[in-house]
Each structure stands twice: as structure tokens, then as C-alpha cells.
Amino acid sequence: MGNEEYGSWEDDDHTLKNDATTYAAAVGSSSSNGYYQQIKAADSSVLVGVDVNPGNNPAWDPTVLAGSKYDFVEYHYYPQAPSLESDAYLVQQAAQGLTTSINALKAELATAGKPDTPIYVGEIGSVYTNPGKQSLSITQGLYAGQVLGEMMNDGVSRATWWIGFGNCNGTAGNDSSSLYGWQNFGGYNVFADGPTDAPCAGSGPIGTMSPTARAFQLFSKVAVNGESALSATVNGDTANVRAYAATHSGGTVLVLFNVSQTATEQVAVSLSAQNTSSDVSVETYSKAIYDQSQNNVWADPTTADMGAQNLPLTLTLAPWSMNVVIIK
Incomplete structure (x- = not known):
């Protein structure tokens, strides 16, 4: 009203x-x-x-x-x-x-x-x-x-x-x-x-x-009808890392932010009661991608398919980046 x-x-x-x-x-x-x-x-x-x-x-x-x-x-x-x-x-x-x-x-x-x-x-x-x-x-x-x-x-x-x-x-x-x-x-x-x-x-x-x-x-890959929010925990020097998580089609999706403008951040991602994955993909939007707009190029996020991985999984987060990690 x-x-x-x-x-x-x-x-x-x-x-x-x-x-x-x-x-x-x-x-x-x-x-x-x-x-x-x-x-x-x-x-x-x-x-x-x-x-x-x-x-x-x-x-x-x-x-x-x-x-x-x-x-x-x-x-x-x-x-x-x-x-x-x-x-x-x-x-x-x-x-x-x-x-x-x-x-x-x-x-x-x-x-x-x-x-x-x-x-x-x-x-x-x-x-x-x-x-x-x-x-x-x-x-x-x-x-x-x-x-x-x-x-x-x-x-x-x-x-x-x-x-x-x-x-x-x-x-x-x-x-x-x-x-x-x-x-x-x-x-x-x-x-x-x-x-x-x-x-x-x-x-x-x-x-x-x-x-x-x-x-x-x-x-939009994280907040999906029928899925549930999870508590997100990552290991490493995480002072500059913000983490969120949810269930995802039988797997897990994490959103990892590096809030440092200049430093990369290495983190270890693990899931309780799970030592391996059948597939891991990472979609990233970062400062480096945005920087292309200096030349009027508004580029898409990048996607990396890492395939099957052992857990914990070590990831390097680019400066000022948002990373959607899907683990199945």
C-alpha cells in the first residue's frame, strides 16, 4: 500500500x-x-x-x-x-x-x-x-x-x-x-x-x-524452484571470499566471490560425505571481463568444464570475481 x-x-x-x-x-x-x-x-x-x-x-x-x-x-x-x-x-x-x-x-x-x-x-x-x-x-x-x-x-x-x-x-x-x-x-x-x-x-x-x-x-543457476539453500564453507585464506550454496539437480552449486581487487584467492571446496564428483563446471564473471568495456566490449561470463574431480577441489578465484561452481 x-x-x-x-x-x-x-x-x-x-x-x-x-x-x-x-x-x-x-x-x-x-x-x-x-x-x-x-x-x-x-x-x-x-x-x-x-x-x-x-x-x-x-x-x-x-x-x-x-x-x-x-x-x-x-x-x-x-x-x-x-x-x-x-x-x-x-x-x-x-x-x-x-x-x-x-x-x-x-x-x-x-x-x-x-x-x-x-x-x-x-x-x-x-x-x-x-x-x-x-x-x-x-x-x-x-x-x-x-x-x-x-x-x-x-x-x-x-x-x-x-x-x-x-x-x-x-x-x-x-x-x-x-x-x-x-x-x-x-x-x-x-x-x-x-x-x-x-x-x-x-x-x-x-x-x-x-x-x-x-x-x-x-x-539464476542457483536460486531454482524446488532446490534448497545450504550452508557454504570453504577452506583456505578466505578473508576475501564470500560463499553461498544450494542444492542443484541432485548435486550442489556454490557461488564464490573474491572481493579483493588485486589478489587471486585459492580455496578448497569439499562436500560432506563425498570424495569424488562426476562433473564440475565453473562459470565466472570478473573484473578482467568487465575491463573489456573500456573498449565498449561487454563480454559474457566464461565457462570451464573441469570434468570429474576428486574432492576437496582446489579453485583459484580471480580478483573481483563471481564464480558459480556446479558439482555433480
């Missing part, structure tokens, strides 16, 4: 604007008629959600979660403010910050007596407005991939990146040399709008995938 109604930047025609009690009453409760009841009367199958903002507006969530009816809650996550972007923070910490917020929201729902309420991440990005060069860089791609892993582990069943097509920001954002990347423009969108979009024409022909879109492409 509404969009970010906790924020003064959103329109609100009530006398008391962006107020939690007013919002909860408008949505409706178990003892009052509101939008929730009217929507259900029109179509009982429609799911109705409420805006939440854990940790940022202390009065909003407790009032709304306890005082209104809803089938799910909807959360937006943007860890950076414009002009304050940091590659190190985005690649190494920002995705894990989402889990901190999700855990805070779960605690709020438990307090409200609704602990099993689905959490949807209706918007997610790296910077909440005015995106610059980071939005087309490998750095945002690595953040996006880790975010998908965090949400898989957190039990978030639905998430939407803001946005697919049509929101080029041109040169208006942060294009500082302190940020890694070859573009002098940015955009909210993760697919190129094509050569007619002059401010972002260097992002390739229409539909070309940015590193962020590549993260979703690779993760």
Missing part, C-alpha cells in the same frame, strides 16, 4: 503526512475497515503488503506492524547515498548489511506477533538516487550477486532490482576517479537502452547486460 510512505519525499494527502498511525488506519486493521478489506472484498486472492523501514524511523514499523492488516511486508534497500559511494564498502560489506536489516525486520515482526510474515524486497540498488559510474562497474555487480546470496539465506522469496530499462542518469552522478570503472556515466537500469540513448550509448546495444545484470544471470 503506497510507496515509501514513511518518507517526506512521498506524496501524502492526509492532514498529518507520512505518519505511521494514519497509514495503519488507512490500510485497515482487524477491527476497522480500510484498503486491505476493500481489496480483499474485490478479489480475495490479492496479497496486500505494507511499507516497512527497519532501523530508520523508530516510530514507523512498530505502529504499522501492530496496527494494520497485511499479507507481506515490503522493504527497500539502498546502502549508499549519492556522492558518498565507496567501492570497498559496496563490495565487501553492503550486501551483508542487508541481512542485518532483514534480521531487524524479523525481530519487529516477532514483536508484533506475526513472525512468519513474508518479506519482499521491492526495491534494491547500490545508491538511492543519482547513480554514477559505479552503477555500471564490476563493483555493483559483485554487490548485486552477494545480495542475492544473502536474500537466499535470509528466506526472502521475492526481490526486484530498481530498474531494468530506461533510467540512464548520464554524467549527472558520481564519476570520480576514486571509483573503479571505465564509464563516465551511470544509470539505474541494468540493461542497455541502445545507441539512441545518447547519455549512456557506451553501455552497448539495446539489452546488453551490465555487470549487475550478469550477477542475476549467474544466480
Whole structure:
């Protein structure tokens, strides 16, 4: 119901604007008629959600979660403010910050007596407005991939990146040399709008995938209906390694991130009660692949079929890379 109604930047025609009690009453409760009841009367199958903002507006969530009816809650996550972007923070910490917020929201729902309420991440990005060069860089791609892993582990069943097509920001954002990347423009969108979009024409022909879109492409092999998230553990010097795992068609799939910009990372992958595999494949998107965009080449991930392998399996992860490892 509404969009970010906790924020003064959103329109609100009530006398008391962006107020939690007013919002909860408008949505409706178990003892009052509101939008929730009217929507259900029109179509009982429609799911109705409420805006939440854990940790940022202390009065909003407790009032709304306890005082209104809803089938799910909807959360937006943007860890950076414009002009304050940091590659190190985005690649190494920002995705894990989402889990901190999700855990805070779960605690709020438990307090409200609704602990099993689905959490949807209706918007997610790296910077909440005015995106610059980071939005087309490998750095945002690595953040996006880790975010998908965090949400898989957190039990978030639905998430939407803001946005697919049509929101080029041109040169208006942060294009500082302190940020890694070859573009002098940015955009909210993760697919190129094509050569007619002059401010972002260097992002390739229409539909070309940015590193962020590549993260979703690779993760489509991991977040699969009917499969289950697993705990991922890798051995070695893993300070710069982030790992996620799931079942995969009778085997296992791991997503391994090297969050170091300059160093390769060697890791050992093992599976409990398994010493050999019938087949191992590794699909990788890395800084080196993204770097080809300096020459307007937006290359695909690479794929290596390693065949049958003994476990533990030793892998070398390229700097700033996302690696999908399928073991059968």
C-alpha cells in the first residue's frame, strides 16, 4: 500500500503526512475497515503488503506492524547515498548489511506477533538516487550477486532490482576517479537502452547486460524452484571470499566471490560425505571481463568444464570475481 510512505519525499494527502498511525488506519486493521478489506472484498486472492523501514524511523514499523492488516511486508534497500559511494564498502560489506536489516525486520515482526510474515524486497540498488559510474562497474555487480546470496539465506522469496530499462542518469552522478570503472556515466537500469540513448550509448546495444545484470544471470543457476539453500564453507585464506550454496539437480552449486581487487584467492571446496564428483563446471564473471568495456566490449561470463574431480577441489578465484561452481 503506497510507496515509501514513511518518507517526506512521498506524496501524502492526509492532514498529518507520512505518519505511521494514519497509514495503519488507512490500510485497515482487524477491527476497522480500510484498503486491505476493500481489496480483499474485490478479489480475495490479492496479497496486500505494507511499507516497512527497519532501523530508520523508530516510530514507523512498530505502529504499522501492530496496527494494520497485511499479507507481506515490503522493504527497500539502498546502502549508499549519492556522492558518498565507496567501492570497498559496496563490495565487501553492503550486501551483508542487508541481512542485518532483514534480521531487524524479523525481530519487529516477532514483536508484533506475526513472525512468519513474508518479506519482499521491492526495491534494491547500490545508491538511492543519482547513480554514477559505479552503477555500471564490476563493483555493483559483485554487490548485486552477494545480495542475492544473502536474500537466499535470509528466506526472502521475492526481490526486484530498481530498474531494468530506461533510467540512464548520464554524467549527472558520481564519476570520480576514486571509483573503479571505465564509464563516465551511470544509470539505474541494468540493461542497455541502445545507441539512441545518447547519455549512456557506451553501455552497448539495446539489452546488453551490465555487470549487475550478469550477477542475476549467474544466480539464476542457483536460486531454482524446488532446490534448497545450504550452508557454504570453504577452506583456505578466505578473508576475501564470500560463499553461498544450494542444492542443484541432485548435486550442489556454490557461488564464490573474491572481493579483493588485486589478489587471486585459492580455496578448497569439499562436500560432506563425498570424495569424488562426476562433473564440475565453473562459470565466472570478473573484473578482467568487465575491463573489456573500456573498449565498449561487454563480454559474457566464461565457462570451464573441469570434468570429474576428486574432492576437496582446489579453485583459484580471480580478483573481483563471481564464480558459480556446479558439482555433480
